[in-house]
Amino acid sequence: MSDASKESNPLENIEQWEDFVETATYPEPEHKKREDYRNYDDPARDCVREFYRLNHKHQTFDFVMKKREEFLGERRERKELTIIESIELLNTLVDDSDPDIDLPQIQHLLQTSESIRARGCDDWFVLVGLIHDLGKLLCVFGEQQWAVVGDTFPVGCQFSDKIVYPEFFADNPDSQDPRYNTKLGIYEEGCGLRNVYMSWGHDEYMYQRVKDYLPDPGLYMIRYHSFYAWHREGEYEYLLDDHDRAMLPWVKRFNPFDLYTKSPKEPVWSELRPYYEDLIAKYLPPTLKW
Ligand SMILES: [Fe+2]
Numbered sequence: 001m002s003d004a005s006k007e008s009n010p011l012e013n014i015e016q017w018e019d020f021v022e023t024a025t026y027p028e029p030e031h032k033k034r035e036d037y038r039n040y041d042d043p044a045r046d047c048v049r050e051f052y053r054l055n056h057k058h059q060t061f062d063f064v065m066k067k068r069e070e071f072l073g074e075r076r077e078r079k080e081l082t083i084i085e086s087i088e089l090l091n092t093l094v095d096d097s098d099p100d101i102d103l104p105q106i107q108h109l110l111q112t113s114e115s116i117r118a119r120g121c122d123d124w125f126v127l128v129g130l131i132h133d134l135g136k137l138l139c140v141f142g143e144q145q146w147a148v149v150g151d152t153f154p155v156g157c158q159f160s161d162k163i164v165y166p167e168f169f170a171d172n173p174d175s176q177d178p179r180y181n182t183k184l185g186i187y188e189e190g191c192g193l194r195n196v197y198m199s200w201g202h203d204e205y206m207y208q209r210v211k212d213y214l215p216d217p218g219l220y221m222i223r224y225h226s227f228y229a230w231h232r233e234g235e236y237e238y239l240l241d242d243h244d245r246a247m248l249p250w251v252k253r254f255n256p257f258d259l260y261t262k263s264p265k266e267p268v269w270s271e272l273r274p275y276y277e278d279l280i281a282k283y284l285p286p287t288l289k290w
């Protein structure tokens with residue numbers, strides 16, 4: 001990575017954020033000792049901090065509007081890919097610094113979906129596991145890390161201080177803007193999350209690709225899986241409607257599969273691929289337009 005690129009993309013790879021979330025949000029699993037993550041001199045930790053500094057500074061209401069127009073608007077020239085092609089394209093985001101890990105993106109998707117399947121959950125839930133992070137293709141399309149991964153949060157109203165590294169919001173211009181810096185900002189009490197603009201990233205982008213095809217609990221998992229201030233901290237109650245409250249348990253149910261299924265025994269894509277091709281065909285159109 002060049003120096004200039006390193007400045008705007010401080011993480012060694014986008015999984016580094018998820019490794020951080022895993023330890024910042026839940027008790028550490030046995031194999032990762034607490035001390036490893038409380039060391040603020042740890043260079044990996046510095047990368048994550050710098051990543052959040054950029055994320056919190058630049059994710060403004062105007063930025064979100066601009067990205068929504070760019071990626072969700074009519075004028076975008078969309079690349080048309082099957083889900084399998086999309087997964088394989090995402091997998092080109094290889095982490096050069098870690099040659100031991102084969103196919104890291106496919107592995108995360110497969111390990112998530114296979115652990116959901118092993119629990120005997122509905123097949124649409126398994127499919128959600130497989131596709132939930134495909135919005136990370138934004139990185140392949142040249143978007144900066146802080147605009148693809150990281151916790152998501154509402155823009156257009158006051159930032160919760162339960163979002164990780166809340167002090168960095170002081171550099172976000174919206175914190176000084178009277179339209180956006182009150183509790184409700186541009187929203188009405190109880191308006192429902194579907195009427196709330198979230199910081200821009202892979203969750204919303206993927207949700208918009210599949211919103212017509214999956215059951216609502218699955219869509220909530222895709223759209224809000226990085227909204228930790230809500231599903232972990234219980235913040236933003238005043239924006240929710242009854243449907244959001246009904247869907248929250250599903251989002252919470254998905255989270256451990258996303259975070260804690262890095263099994264040492266890797267599922268083999270070539271063996272599982274026929275099963276997933278059938279599952280994809282059951283719910284999704286032959287191609288998605290990115
Ligand atoms: Fe994700």
Ligand SMILES: [Fe+2]
Nearest residue numbers: 108132133258
């Ligand atoms: Fe994930």
